[in-house]
Amino acid sequence: MKIGDVAKTTGCSIQTIRFYEKKGLLPELKRSSGNYRVYDKGTIEQLLFIKQCRSLDMSITEVKTLMDSRSKPDQSCSNINTLIAKHLSDVIIRIEELNELKSSLENMASKCDQDKTIRDCGILNYLHT
Amino acid sequence: MKIGDVAKTTGCSIQTIRFYEKKGLLPELKRSSGNYRVYDKGTIEQLLFIKQCRSLDMSITEVKTLMDSRSKPDQSCSNINTLIAKHLSDVIIRIEELNELKSSLENMASKCDQDKTIRDCGILNYLHT
DNA sequence: ATAAAGTCTATACTTGGTATAGAGTCAACG
DNA sequence: CGTTGACTCTATACCAAGTATAGACTTTAT
Numbered sequence: 355m356k357i358g359d360v361a362k363t364t365g366c367s368i369q370t371i372r373f374y375e376k377k378g379l380l381p382e383l384k385r386s387s388g389n390y391r392v393y394d395k396g397t398i399e400q401l402l403f404i405k406q407c408r409s410l411d412m413s414i415t416e417v418k419t420l421m422d423s424r425s426k427p428d429q430s431c432s433n434i435n436t437l438i439a440k441h442l443s444d445v446i447i448r449i450e451e452l453n454e455l456k457s458s459l460e461n462m463a464s465k466c467d468q469d470k471t472i473r474d475c476g477i478l479n480y481l482h483t
Numbered sequence: 484m485k486i487g488d489v490a491k492t493t494g495c496s497i498q499t500i501r502f503y504e505k506k507g508l509l510p511e512l513k514r515s516s517g518n519y520r521v522y523d524k525g526t527i528e529q530l531l532f533i534k535q536c537r538s539l540d541m542s543i544t545e546v547k548t549l550m551d552s553r554s555k556p557d558q559s560c561s562n563i564n565t566l567i568a569k570h571l572s573d574v575i576i577r578i579e580e581l582n583e584l585k586s587s588l589e590n591m592a593s594k595c596d597q598d599k600t601i602r603d604c605g606i607l608n609y610l611h612t
Numbered sequence: 613a614t615a616a617a618g619t620c621t622a623t624a625c626t627t628g629g630t631a632t633a634g635a636g637t638c639a640a641c642g
Numbered sequence: 643c644g645t646t647g648a649c650t651c652t653a654t655a656c657c658a659a660g661t662a663t664a665g666a667c668t669t670t671a672t
Contacts, residue, residue, distance in 0.1 A: 431604035
Protein backbone atom coordinates (compact mmCIF):
# COMPACT_ATOMS: atom_id res chain seq x y z
CA MET A 355 0.00 0.00 0.00
CA LYS A 356 1.22 3.46 -0.87
CA ILE A 357 0.66 6.66 1.02
CA GLY A 358 -2.18 7.84 -1.23
CA ASP A 359 -4.18 4.69 -0.57
CA VAL A 360 -3.58 5.03 3.15
CA ALA A 361 -4.74 8.63 3.04
CA LYS A 362 -7.96 7.61 1.29
CA THR A 363 -8.59 4.71 3.67
CA THR A 364 -7.94 6.60 6.88
CA GLY A 365 -9.06 10.09 5.98
CA CYS A 366 -5.72 11.53 7.07
CA SER A 367 -4.01 13.73 4.52
CA ILE A 368 -0.76 12.61 2.95
CA GLN A 369 1.16 15.39 4.67
CA THR A 370 -0.38 14.50 8.01
CA ILE A 371 0.69 10.88 7.66
CA ARG A 372 4.25 11.94 6.94
CA PHE A 373 4.02 14.40 9.83
CA TYR A 374 2.95 11.66 12.26
CA GLU A 375 5.81 9.52 11.06
CA LYS A 376 8.28 12.31 11.74
CA LYS A 377 6.80 12.71 15.22
CA GLY A 378 7.48 9.06 15.93
CA LEU A 379 3.89 7.84 15.90
CA LEU A 380 4.36 5.40 13.02
CA PRO A 381 7.33 3.17 13.72
CA GLU A 382 9.53 1.03 11.53
CA LEU A 383 8.14 1.50 8.05
CA LYS A 384 9.53 0.05 4.86
CA ARG A 385 10.41 1.66 1.59
CA SER A 386 9.95 0.38 -1.94
CA SER A 387 12.78 0.17 -4.44
CA GLY A 388 11.83 3.64 -5.64
CA ASN A 389 11.94 4.98 -2.06
CA TYR A 390 8.17 5.08 -1.69
CA ARG A 391 6.74 4.43 1.77
CA VAL A 392 5.10 1.01 2.00
CA TYR A 393 2.28 0.49 4.47
CA ASP A 394 0.40 -2.53 5.78
CA LYS A 395 -2.83 -3.10 7.67
CA GLY A 396 -1.10 -2.49 10.99
CA THR A 397 -0.21 1.04 10.04
CA ILE A 398 -3.77 1.75 9.05
CA GLU A 399 -5.01 0.55 12.42
CA GLN A 400 -2.42 2.71 14.10
CA LEU A 401 -3.49 5.74 12.12
CA LEU A 402 -7.12 5.16 13.00
CA PHE A 403 -6.11 4.89 16.63
CA ILE A 404 -4.29 8.20 16.38
CA LYS A 405 -7.26 9.76 14.64
CA GLN A 406 -9.60 8.55 17.34
CA CYS A 407 -7.37 10.01 20.04
CA ARG A 408 -6.99 13.28 18.17
CA SER A 409 -10.76 13.53 17.77
CA LEU A 410 -10.83 13.42 21.56
CA ASP A 411 -8.46 16.38 21.49
CA MET A 412 -5.51 14.53 22.93
CA SER A 413 -2.11 15.96 22.16
CA ILE A 414 0.38 14.04 20.09
CA THR A 415 2.46 13.52 23.21
CA GLU A 416 -0.54 11.95 24.93
CA VAL A 417 -1.19 9.73 21.94
CA LYS A 418 2.44 8.67 21.97
CA THR A 419 2.19 7.77 25.64
CA LEU A 420 -0.85 5.61 24.94
CA MET A 421 0.83 3.93 22.00
CA ASP A 422 3.97 3.25 23.99
CA SER A 423 1.85 1.66 26.69
CA ARG A 424 0.34 -0.71 24.18
CA SER A 425 3.71 -2.35 23.75
CA LYS A 426 3.86 -3.25 27.46
CA PRO A 427 0.69 -5.32 27.85
CA ASP A 428 1.55 -6.73 31.29
CA GLN A 429 2.00 -3.42 33.04
CA SER A 430 -0.70 -1.74 35.05
CA CYS A 431 -2.96 0.61 33.12
CA SER A 432 -3.23 3.09 35.97
CA ASN A 433 -1.18 5.70 34.13
CA ILE A 434 -3.62 5.50 31.23
CA ASN A 435 -6.53 6.08 33.58
CA THR A 436 -4.62 8.99 35.04
CA LEU A 437 -3.86 10.44 31.63
CA ILE A 438 -7.51 10.34 30.59
CA ALA A 439 -8.68 11.75 33.92
CA LYS A 440 -6.24 14.63 33.57
CA HIS A 441 -7.33 15.26 30.01
CA LEU A 442 -10.97 15.22 31.04
CA SER A 443 -10.30 17.65 33.85
CA ASP A 444 -8.50 19.97 31.42
CA VAL A 445 -11.53 19.88 29.14
CA ILE A 446 -13.85 20.67 32.04
CA ILE A 447 -11.70 23.60 33.10
CA ARG A 448 -11.67 24.91 29.54
CA ILE A 449 -15.45 24.66 29.35
CA GLU A 450 -15.74 26.70 32.52
CA GLU A 451 -13.37 29.31 31.17
CA LEU A 452 -15.32 29.55 27.95
CA ASN A 453 -18.61 29.87 29.81
CA GLU A 454 -17.26 32.84 31.71
CA LEU A 455 -15.97 34.27 28.49
CA LYS A 456 -19.40 33.82 26.96
CA SER A 457 -21.02 35.77 29.80
CA SER A 458 -18.54 38.60 29.41
CA LEU A 459 -19.11 38.76 25.70
CA GLU A 460 -22.88 38.70 26.08
CA ASN A 461 -22.67 41.44 28.64
CA MET A 462 -20.48 43.51 26.35
CA ALA A 463 -22.67 42.88 23.32
CA SER A 464 -25.67 44.17 25.24
CA LYS A 465 -23.97 47.55 25.66
CA CYS A 466 -24.51 48.51 22.07
CA ASP A 467 -26.83 48.23 19.12
CA GLN A 468 -26.08 48.48 15.44
CA ASP A 469 -27.06 52.10 14.86
CA LYS A 470 -24.46 54.15 16.65
CA THR A 471 -21.28 55.81 15.55
CA ILE A 472 -17.89 54.45 16.48
CA ARG A 473 -17.61 57.36 18.89
CA ASP A 474 -20.70 56.28 20.80
CA CYS A 475 -20.24 52.54 20.40
CA GLY A 476 -21.04 50.89 23.71
CA ILE A 477 -18.73 47.99 22.95
CA LEU A 478 -15.69 50.11 22.25
CA ASN A 479 -16.35 52.24 25.31
CA TYR A 480 -16.66 49.13 27.41
CA LEU A 481 -13.38 47.80 26.06
CA HIS A 482 -11.65 51.10 26.56
CA THR A 483 -12.47 51.24 30.28
CA MET B 484 9.07 55.70 29.62
CA LYS B 485 11.11 52.70 28.64
CA ILE B 486 9.87 49.26 27.76
CA GLY B 487 10.62 47.78 31.17
CA ASP B 488 8.41 50.35 32.90
CA VAL B 489 5.65 49.72 30.42
CA ALA B 490 5.90 45.99 31.04
CA LYS B 491 5.58 46.53 34.78
CA THR B 492 2.66 48.93 34.41
CA THR B 493 0.64 46.87 31.95
CA GLY B 494 1.57 43.35 32.96
CA CYS B 495 2.59 42.51 29.40
CA SER B 496 6.04 41.02 29.03
CA ILE B 497 8.74 42.97 27.22
CA GLN B 498 8.80 40.45 24.38
CA THR B 499 5.04 40.63 24.07
CA ILE B 500 5.12 44.40 23.76
CA ARG B 501 7.71 44.19 21.01
CA PHE B 502 5.65 41.42 19.41
CA TYR B 503 2.53 43.59 19.36
CA GLU B 504 4.51 46.40 17.83
CA LYS B 505 5.73 44.12 15.05
CA LYS B 506 2.16 43.03 14.43
CA GLY B 507 1.14 46.66 13.91
CA LEU B 508 -0.86 47.10 17.12
CA LEU B 509 1.30 49.89 18.50
CA PRO B 510 1.73 52.61 15.89
CA GLU B 511 4.19 55.43 15.49
CA LEU B 512 6.54 55.06 18.40
CA LYS B 513 9.63 57.12 19.04
CA ARG B 514 13.17 56.11 19.81
CA SER B 515 15.67 57.67 22.19
CA SER B 516 19.13 58.72 21.08
CA GLY B 517 20.39 55.29 22.11
CA ASN B 518 17.68 53.60 20.01
CA TYR B 519 15.52 52.69 22.99
CA ARG B 520 11.77 52.62 22.48
CA VAL B 521 10.07 55.58 24.16
CA TYR B 522 6.48 55.21 25.33
CA ASP B 523 3.83 57.61 26.60
CA LYS B 524 0.52 57.27 28.40
CA GLY B 525 -1.31 56.66 25.11
CA THR B 526 0.66 53.52 24.44
CA ILE B 527 -0.14 52.19 27.89
CA GLU B 528 -3.83 52.73 27.29
CA GLN B 529 -3.51 50.99 23.97
CA LEU B 530 -1.76 48.02 25.55
CA LEU B 531 -4.45 47.73 28.21
CA PHE B 532 -7.05 47.80 25.46
CA ILE B 533 -5.26 44.99 23.68
CA LYS B 534 -4.95 43.04 26.91
CA GLN B 535 -8.66 43.43 27.57
CA CYS B 536 -9.51 42.18 24.10
CA ARG B 537 -7.09 39.27 24.36
CA SER B 538 -8.60 38.30 27.72
CA LEU B 539 -11.86 37.98 25.78
CA ASP B 540 -10.00 35.61 23.46
CA MET B 541 -10.13 37.87 20.44
CA SER B 542 -7.49 37.26 17.81
CA ILE B 543 -4.88 39.87 17.06
CA THR B 544 -6.57 40.48 13.73
CA GLU B 545 -9.83 41.19 15.53
CA VAL B 546 -8.09 43.54 17.93
CA LYS B 547 -6.51 45.32 15.00
CA THR B 548 -9.91 45.75 13.37
CA LEU B 549 -11.28 47.29 16.56
CA MET B 550 -8.31 49.61 16.92
CA ASP B 551 -8.54 50.70 13.30
CA SER B 552 -12.20 51.51 13.85
CA ARG B 553 -11.34 53.79 16.73
CA SER B 554 -9.61 56.13 14.33
CA LYS B 555 -12.83 56.62 12.35
CA PRO B 556 -15.18 57.92 15.05
CA ASP B 557 -17.92 59.08 12.69
CA GLN B 558 -18.49 55.77 10.96
CA SER B 559 -21.20 53.35 11.96
CA CYS B 560 -20.25 50.81 14.58
CA SER B 561 -22.25 48.03 13.00
CA ASN B 562 -19.14 46.12 11.95
CA ILE B 563 -17.98 46.12 15.56
CA ASN B 564 -21.29 44.68 16.67
CA THR B 565 -20.96 42.09 13.93
CA LEU B 566 -17.42 41.20 14.95
CA ILE B 567 -18.40 40.65 18.56
CA ALA B 568 -21.48 38.67 17.60
CA LYS B 569 -19.38 36.43 15.38
CA HIS B 570 -16.82 35.97 18.11
CA LEU B 571 -19.52 35.12 20.62
CA SER B 572 -21.04 32.60 18.27
CA ASP B 573 -17.62 30.98 17.78
CA VAL B 574 -17.25 30.69 21.54
CA ILE B 575 -20.70 29.11 21.85
CA ILE B 576 -19.89 26.60 19.14
CA ARG B 577 -16.63 25.73 20.86
CA ILE B 578 -18.43 25.20 24.16
CA GLU B 579 -20.81 22.80 22.48
CA GLU B 580 -17.94 20.90 20.91
CA LEU B 581 -16.17 20.63 24.24
CA ASN B 582 -19.32 19.43 25.96
CA GLU B 583 -19.62 16.59 23.47
CA LEU B 584 -15.96 15.85 23.96
CA LYS B 585 -16.50 15.77 27.70
CA SER B 586 -19.30 13.21 27.33
CA SER B 587 -17.12 11.01 25.14
CA LEU B 588 -14.26 11.18 27.58
CA GLU B 589 -16.50 10.42 30.54
CA ASN B 590 -17.96 7.48 28.71
CA MET B 591 -14.50 6.20 27.86
CA ALA B 592 -13.19 6.75 31.39
CA SER B 593 -16.04 4.63 32.75
CA LYS B 594 -14.82 1.65 30.71
CA CYS B 595 -11.88 1.05 32.99
CA ASP B 596 -10.61 1.22 36.52
CA GLN B 597 -7.10 1.58 37.82
CA ASP B 598 -6.33 -2.06 38.59
CA LYS B 599 -6.10 -3.75 35.23
CA THR B 600 -3.23 -4.57 32.95
CA ILE B 601 -2.62 -2.70 29.75
CA ARG B 602 -3.87 -5.75 27.90
CA ASP B 603 -7.25 -5.56 29.63
CA CYS B 604 -7.48 -1.79 29.86
CA GLY B 605 -11.00 -0.76 28.95
CA ILE B 606 -9.82 2.63 27.74
CA LEU B 607 -7.25 1.28 25.32
CA ASN B 608 -9.70 -1.31 24.03
CA TYR B 609 -12.28 1.40 23.52
CA LEU B 610 -9.80 3.52 21.61
CA HIS B 611 -8.64 0.62 19.53
CA THR B 612 -12.14 -0.14 18.24
C1' DA C 613 8.21 7.24 -25.77
C1' DT C 614 5.96 10.41 -23.42
C1' DA C 615 2.56 12.47 -20.54
C1' DA C 616 0.03 12.33 -16.29
C1' DA C 617 -0.31 11.05 -11.72
C1' DG C 618 1.86 9.93 -7.65
C1' DT C 619 5.61 10.36 -4.41
C1' DC C 620 9.93 12.17 -2.44
C1' DT C 621 12.56 15.82 0.60
C1' DA C 622 13.01 20.23 2.35
C1' DT C 623 11.31 24.37 3.53
C1' DA C 624 8.06 28.06 4.88
C1' DC C 625 3.68 29.40 6.91
C1' DT C 626 -0.07 29.64 10.52
C1' DT C 627 -1.18 31.76 16.06
C1' DG C 628 0.35 34.12 20.09
C1' DG C 629 3.62 34.43 22.06
C1' DT C 630 8.35 32.70 24.73
C1' DA C 631 13.35 32.18 24.92
C1' DT C 632 17.59 32.52 23.72
C1' DA C 633 22.47 34.87 21.72
C1' DG C 634 25.37 38.57 21.09
C1' DA C 635 25.77 43.41 20.90
C1' DG C 636 24.93 48.00 22.41
C1' DT C 637 23.42 51.67 26.13
C1' DC C 638 23.04 53.81 30.50
C1' DA C 639 23.65 54.85 35.48
C1' DA C 640 26.26 54.43 39.53
C1' DC C 641 30.36 53.55 42.19
C1' DG C 642 35.23 53.81 43.30
C1' DC D 643 38.09 57.40 33.98
C1' DG D 644 36.92 52.64 34.08
C1' DT D 645 34.07 49.06 34.92
C1' DT D 646 30.27 46.60 36.71
C1' DG D 647 25.41 45.65 36.50
C1' DA D 648 21.00 46.48 34.75
C1' DC D 649 18.62 47.44 30.86
C1' DT D 650 17.66 47.37 25.95
C1' DC D 651 18.47 46.29 21.06
C1' DT D 652 17.97 42.93 16.81
C1' DA D 653 17.66 38.56 15.00
C1' DT D 654 16.68 34.04 15.31
C1' DA D 655 14.65 29.67 16.90
C1' DC D 656 11.01 27.24 19.30
C1' DC D 657 6.09 25.41 20.75
C1' DA D 658 1.42 22.64 18.65
C1' DA D 659 -0.57 20.35 14.84
C1' DG D 660 -0.63 20.47 10.93
C1' DT D 661 -0.93 22.83 5.80
C1' DA D 662 1.21 24.31 1.56
C1' DT D 663 4.42 25.09 -1.48
C1' DA D 664 8.85 23.96 -4.90
C1' DG D 665 11.61 21.05 -7.44
C1' DA D 666 13.04 16.45 -8.26
C1' DC D 667 12.12 11.64 -8.87
C1' DT D 668 9.15 7.24 -9.86
C1' DT D 669 5.47 4.85 -11.58
C1' DT D 670 1.51 4.14 -14.52
C1' DA D 671 -1.17 4.61 -18.64
C1' DT D 672 -1.59 5.51 -23.34
